[in-house]
Amino acid sequence: MGIQSKVLVIESSYDACAEAVARVFSAFPQEIKGKNVVVKVNALRACNPDREAIVTHPALVKAVIDKLVTMEPRRIIVGDSVGTESYGKSRTVFDATGLAEAAGPYYRNLSQxxxxxxxxxxxxxxxxxxxxxxxxxVYISLAKMKTHGMTMLSGAVKNNYGLLVGAQKSWYHFYSEKPELFAEILIEMYKLKPPDLVIMDGILAMEGYGPCSPQVRWVNKVLASTDAVALDAVMGHMMGFGTDEVPYLRLAGESGIGQTDLEAMEIEGDYSPIKGFNRPVVMPESTFSYLSGVGGGKTSRAFFADRVCLRPVITAENCPPGCAACTDACPSGALKAGKPPVLTSSQCMLCSACMEACACGALQLTPDPSLRGEI
Structure with missing residues (x-):
């Protein structure tokens, strides 16, 4: 790469993370004044972020917002698209985790x-x-230091997988089959909009088989870089991974979209391997079958098949007269106006935008049994 990638590793805590955030913006200056700034967090599912390492902690989100406000942006937007167990329920996840409170008036349901x-x-x-x-x-990614039973790591690059909305994520799990193939969609989503700055919550980190592992480790660090690939390589090193053990890092290095060689980076701070860190060691059977905190300990083909078959089911009597929220949100035209709206199932993109937009409880996402024989 033309410019040497820099990764900053800062000792911190949730009580003092504002100081870490200030150091990050000093080390990686951003032109914020008058700009539209989007802050994407990791909001996989509802949890207690003080005890579980599943989402970006609200304290770090609040510290970043507070810093941005002082830099006079034109607009700040904070949000995410939620994960496998929460499709269509972004606001619920943000409320349950405290992320909505941390984001305050800057929260937006990006999935609409x-x-x-x-x-x-x-x-x-x-x-x-x-x-x-x-x-x-300006796009700022607030990633979480997590493990993953299939991709090994879930950090800065994989936070961009959240650009995909709803059960489209499950579609790639279901059809990719090989982790090396799944790595390609991670790289595609990263290249679609590389973050201008990544700040990683490594204060309370995840061990075991993520992305929803109940095992946590107080690492007490905030990591940052303008190169998400380099940041993940450093995170992986701290967890005990070599680059070749992580398919998407190997592919990123081969593609030249980020730095994976630690010797070629400028790394400031202590990034030594974490003693006794419980990293994934059992390799995934496939992209749909791997040890995980999702799906009762191990995911399965049926687990993802149900999500690939999700379709909106609408209760007509709950639809207010003249409401077009779901049809307006649908990006593919699969839902047409009516009472209730009419679905063309073959056009459904699995994005869950319809349920995200429905404010009256008239729409739920339910697996369509007739589709199971087609996949």
């Missing part, structure tokens, strides 16, 4: 404003992604 784009790998396909992130002048 989507853009359809083409991706080439691992399959040529149209996908619906977070338009607010794509349109941002």
């Amino acid at each position: 404003n989507l853009k359809v784009v083409d991706v080439e790998k691992p399959f040529r396909r149209k996908v619906a992604v977070l338009k607010d992130v794509l349109d941002a002048d």
Whole structure:
């Protein structure tokens, strides 16, 4: 790479993370004044962030927002698209984790404003992604230091997988089969909109088989970089991984989209391996079958098949007269206006935007049994 990648590793705590955030913005200056800034957190599912390392901690989110406000941006937007167990329930997850309170007036349900784009790998396909992130002048990713039973790491690069909305994420788990193939969609989503700055919550980190492992480790560090690949390589080193053990890092290095060689980086702070860190050691059987805190300890083909078959089911009597929230949110035109709205199932992109937009409880996402024989 032309410019040497720098990674900052700062000793910190949730009580003192504002100091760490100030150091990050000093080390990696950003042109914020007058800009539209989007802050994407990791909001996988509802949890207690003081005891579980599943989401970016609200204290760090609040510290970043407070810093940004002093830099006079034109607008700040904070949000995410939620994970496997929470499709269509972004606001619920943000409320339950304290992220909505931390974001305050800057919170936005990003899953209601989507853009359809083409991706080439691992399959040529149209996908619906977070338009607010794509349109941002400055994109800041607040990742979480986590493990993953299939990708080994879930950090800065994988936080960009959250640009994909709803059960589209499960679609790639179901159809990729090989982790090396799944790595390609992670890289595609990263290249779609690389963050201008990544700040990683490594204060309370995840051990075991993530992304929802109950095992945690107080690492007490905030990591940061403008190169998400380099940051993940450093995080992986701290967890005890070599780059070759993480398919998406190996692919990123081969593709030249980020630095994976620690010797070629400028690393400030203590990034030595964490003694006794419980990293994943059992390799995944496939992209749909691996040890995980999701799905009762181990995911399965059926687990992801149910999500690939999700379709909106609408209760007509709960639809207010004239409401078009779900049809307006649908990026593919799969839902047409009516009472209730009419679904063309084959056009559904699995994005969950319809349920995110429905404020009257008229719409739920339910597996369609008739589709199981088609996948």
